[in-house]
Amino acid sequence: MSSPTGPLRPSPLVEQAAERLRAQIADGAWPLGTRLPGETTLAKDLGVGRSTVREALRALTGQGMLRPKQGAGVFVTALRPVEDWPTRLRRAAVADVYEVRTLLEIQAARLAAERRTDEDVAAMRAALDVRRAAAGGPGGAFVDADIALHATVVAAARNPVLTDLFAEFAPALREALVDLLALVDVQQAEQDHGDAAHADLVEAVAAGDAEAAGRAARDELTVMQGKLAAREAE
Structure with missing residues (x-):
């Protein structure tokens, strides 16, 4: 299954960016344990600002899908949100x-x-x-x-x-x-x-x-x- 394509709607950008990243992770764009591209690259791919990407990454981290490692980047820890x-x-x-x-x-x-x-x-x-x-x-x-x-x-x-x-x-x-x-x-x-x-x-x-x-x-x-x-x- 291919990842969703097309421009993001204007609002709400953070939720849309998070959903796009969730879909890409689920589709295997970044396998379990791999590092995501940097904020600048993701911002360019998604057509949003770095602050929006940062908030989207924070949301996915809260859902257990990502884990930031200081000085190393952000890594995939789950292919779908972890239920509480x-x-x-x-x-x-x-x-x-x-x-x-x-x-x-x-x-x-x-x-x-x-x-x-x-x-x-x-x-x-x-x-x-x-x-x-x-x-x-x-x-x-x-x-x-x-x-x-x-x-x-x-x-x-x-x-x-x-x-x-x-x-x-x-x-x-x-x-x-x-x-x-x-x-x-x-x-x-x-x-x-x-x-x-x-x-x-x-x-x-x-x-x-x-x-x-x-x-x-x-x-x-x-x-x-x-x-x-x-x-x-x-």
């Missing part, structure tokens, strides 16, 4: 996201049992009460309460990376779970709305029993993971 983590999560299969969430939360529950404070336990029990109050109500509110409870367990693990990862997962999980509740009445299908399983998780963490906490997290999350996988298989 939230975008990748939105595009991922829900069952895949939930599978990773399950792995993350099992370990988080174990760590929480070892590291929880009295304040953490109080927060978990308060979140459990909110979840109980939301059971049987609107699906969105119930999902929010459920995720908030799990967030307190993850927070009790005292690992900022785990906390940040869970926060990144939360929007994709919420959307998937709300959609699932609209199709399958999980709240009614489970007579206690999963309350016993969540209570077991909270009490295992409160008791400092890492194995029981991990087991409770695994058992509770695996049930929903199976429902999501079955839904995606339909």
Whole structure:
């Protein structure tokens, strides 16, 4: 496939220049790892000023396609824009996201049992009460309460990376779970709305029993993971 040709439209020049360079890189004009021509050459080829080229290169660097090396030039590091983590999560299969969430939360529950404070336990029990109050109500509110409870367990693990990862997962999980509740009445299908399983998780963490906490997290999350996988298989 040949690269786009023809003069650039007057505005907006930076976006157009960036798009032209993206297309040329994707078409193999500059293979992975090679150095782009200098700003003067690119400006002449694109019919724009050097400042426009500089901004376009900065945009492609922000998208992970280019990397400047001081004194050496600008090099191609990817043939297409690199999606950020939230975008990748939105595009991922829900069952895949939930599978990773399950792995993350099992370990988080174990760590929480070892590291929880009295304040953490109080927060978990308060979140459990909110979840109980939301059971049987609107699906969105119930999902929010459920995720908030799990967030307190993850927070009790005292690992900022785990906390940040869970926060990144939360929007994709919420959307998937709300959609699932609209199709399958999980709240009614489970007579206690999963309350016993969540209570077991909270009490295992409160008791400092890492194995029981991990087991409770695994058992509770695996049930929903199976429902999501079955839904995606339909």
